[in-house]
Amino acid sequence: MANQGLLGSTIARKFAMALSALFLIVFLLQHMSINMLSVFSADTFNEVSHFMGTFWLVQYVMQPILIFGVLLHFILGFILEYKNWSSRKVKYANYKGSANASWMSRNMIYTGAVILLFLGLHFYDFWIPEIAHKFVEGKDSFIENGVADSGYRFYHELRHKFDGDIVRMILYVVSFIFLGLHLNHGFESAFQSMGARSKKYTPIIKKLGTAYSILIPLGFIVIAVYHYVTQL
Amino acid sequence: MKLLLKIWRQNGPQDKGKMVDYNVDGIEGDMSFLEMMDVLNSxxxxxxDEPVIFDHDCREGICGSCSMFINGEAHGPGRNVTTCQLHMRSFKDGETIFIEPWRAEAFPVIKDLMVDRSAFDRIIQAGGYVSVNTSGNTQDANSLPIPKEDADLAFDAATCIGCGACVATCKNASAMLFTSAKISQLSLLPQGQVEAKERVINMVNQMDLEGFGNCTNTGACEVECPKGISLDNIARMNREYLSATAKGKK
Structure with a gap:
């Protein structure tokens, strides 16, 4: 029987989901770590953000990979969900999903959809203005040294977005809770999809996944709440 | 024990089907679930009236024939049991019990609670075998040294009875636990190594062709499997498939 080719089979698609998930997991760790600097030092946060915003490897290699990873992850996620949905068109009259699987594992499509909606808001808030600033308006962040519109404008921008805007703060916090729920299953699931499972390492991966799914969203929540509360 | 049964009735593959209520009385706690169904049918x-059609054969948990989705779970509320091993003492007097067939596009309903599980047969036919000489000069399997751990893992995988509870309980109707058990029971042993790469690709491809869903690692299959087949088998199948694909096996 012929091979189904790239992404043709169930397992290949799951592998692609897992690979993009692990990339996004690493990305979230660095994103949270850098953002956390804003709580402790505005200058350090600006310095690091400036570095990330101008270093060619991040801008022209990692950023396109990240965009591709995000697109692949959610498009493939919806394709997989549609296939799964169509594999059982007549539903059970009585189905007790909670008897044998966690809520997180059964609702990845919904937690993922909330995160996707949040990405829309997040891009509107930070990424689109940043791209417009650099690539549309063509402002060179190395030359300008003003406050709000310079290469070191990042801290000001972050503070400005959470200045008295309780709705934005709540939307961010709720989204991060959904991110935690998504990661709680996604972390260990990614390893399983790649076939990485053993009696020795799987319990460690599970604990690491639980810790990661709590600490990373909690870090983001602390950042959002800190910048809102300190401007009241 | 008095019970209200809500049972899926469907005249044939093309019939729309519906849940029908039945009251049964005189059910003993020591009866198996299938014996309770026998009382109802009598x-x-x-x-x-037309009796409720359902699959059954050995009635001792090894044939994999019985297949009822009871109160939202494959083979009902028990663990490591098939429907025939489920006893009525697991239910309360006056309880309402939902009884449905396995639901999956790959398992079309034949009649009432009986479904067509020949999709599993076709997955096996695609590669779930070893090509050995059976001309009378076959080497004694015991003459092949096999590590105890591998032999145990292969045996564990081989205990899969192909009942389809994994598909029925999976929210995606995925057949990965079944397929991975049938691949593992052979690939863990030296006799299965020769065709291991072709086997995993052919069986996974057939599984996909049958219309089963994708595994999302919820782990529900492992919990509901009457034989306790482990998710380790799915991870092994993923590894073997990815490795075989990377090596360009067709």
């Missing part, structure tokens, strides 16, 4: 036959 009552229906006495009344001149």
């Amino acid at each position: 009552q229906l036959i006495e009344k001149g």
Whole structure:
């Protein structure tokens, strides 16, 4: 029987989901770590953000990979969900999903959809203005040294977005809770999809996944709440 | 024990089907679930009604024939049991019990609670075998040294009875636990190594062709499997498939 080719089979698609998930997991760790600097030092946060915003490897290699990873992850996620949905068109009259699987594992499509909606808001808030600033308006962040519109404008921008805007703060916090729920299953699931499972390492991966799914969203929540509360 | 049964009735593959209520009385706690169904069917036959059609054979948990989705779970609320091993003492007097067939596009309903599980047969036919000489000069399997751990893992995988509870309970109707068990039971042993790469690709491809869903690692299959087949088998199948694909096996 012929091979189904790239992404043709169930397992290949799951592998692609897992690979993009692990990339996004690493990305979230660095994103949270850098953002956390804003709580402790505005200058350090600006310095690091400036570095990330101008270093060619991040801008022209990692950023396109990240965009591709995000697109692949959610498009493939919806394709997989549609296939799964169509594999059982007549539903059970009585189905007790909670008897044998966690809520997180059964609702990845919904937690993922909330995160996707949040990405829309997040891009509107930070990424689109940043791209417009650099690539549309063509402002060179190395030359300008003003406050709000310079290469070191990042801290000001972050503070400005959470200045008295309780709705934005709540939307961010709720989204991060959904991110935690998504990661709680996604972390260990990614390893399983790649076939990485053993009696020795799987319990460690599970604990690491639980810790990661709590600490990373909690870090983001602390950042959002800190910048809102300190401007009241 | 009195019970209200809500049972899926469907005249044939093309019929739309519906849940029908039945009251049964005189059910003992020591009866198996299938014996309770027998009591119901006797009552229906006495009344001149059509009995409820369901699969059953050995009634001791090894044939994999019985297949009922009871109160939202494959083979009902018990763990490591098939429907025939489920006893009525697991239910309360006056309880309402939902009884449905396995639901999956790959398992079309034949009639009432009986579904067509030949998709599993076709997955096996695609590669779930070893090509050995059976001309009479076959080497004694015991002459091949096999590590105890591998032999145990292969045996664990081989205990899969192909009942389809994994598909029925999976929210995606995925057949990965079944397929991975049938791949593992052979690939863990030296006799299965020769065709290991072709086997995993052919069986996974057939599984996809049958219309089963994708595994999302919820782990529900492992919990509901009457033989306790482990998710380790799915991870092994993923590894073997990815490795075989990377090596360009067709």
